[in-house]
Amino acid sequence: MLGASSVFELLAADYRRQILLTLCDSEHIEVPDAILMRGARHGQSPAMATSGTTADSTVTIELYHTHLPKLAQAGLIEWDRDAGVVSRGPEFEQIRPMICLLAENEECVPGDLV
Template sequence: MSDEAPGLSFDSQLSAIQHVERRQLLLALLKSTSNDAAFGNSRATPETDIRELKLQMYHVHLPKLERMGLIEPNENWYNIRRGPRFNDIVPLLRVIDDHRNELPGDVL
């Protein structure tokens, strides 16, 4: 019997990427050479309420990804690093990244 905990289920991985802000953050971590990334407002448009977006990130999206073990904060929530379960979602993120031009425009 293995002592290793089972990886994230496929349903959990889909839940992690369900929201565009979470997808963007996870893809930024995938592409990062330093295992960390700053989360930003890359999808912010002139109509976007930046304050609301930040509140959503701090109170909904970042805590969800942290609970899943996909991210960890670096000193503050502006810099995020890969969590202990990040490698579980890498294959799914690679599929999304490799096929970004073939996927609907609202994927990223």
């Protein structure tokens, strides 16, 4: 079971939050396309909304070497590296209420949390 500090540490990074928010709506996503599209839809940082640029390459590197491994290690996602697909992990339901609460209260949440 994840403690509160661990959950907040995992949610601290924009890309990890976006992955988890996207998985609330979909059982699996292709990475990084789903993250980039969600960022563009929500008017978030330029790195999330760009495609085919250096920023896009940087995002992909960060996802594959930092964010996805952390989420997988916590059991929040299952990551098929070969297929480039992420799905809900065995521990995802532990944090789902918190993620849904963020999504449902997007207009009340400060900054770019959602």
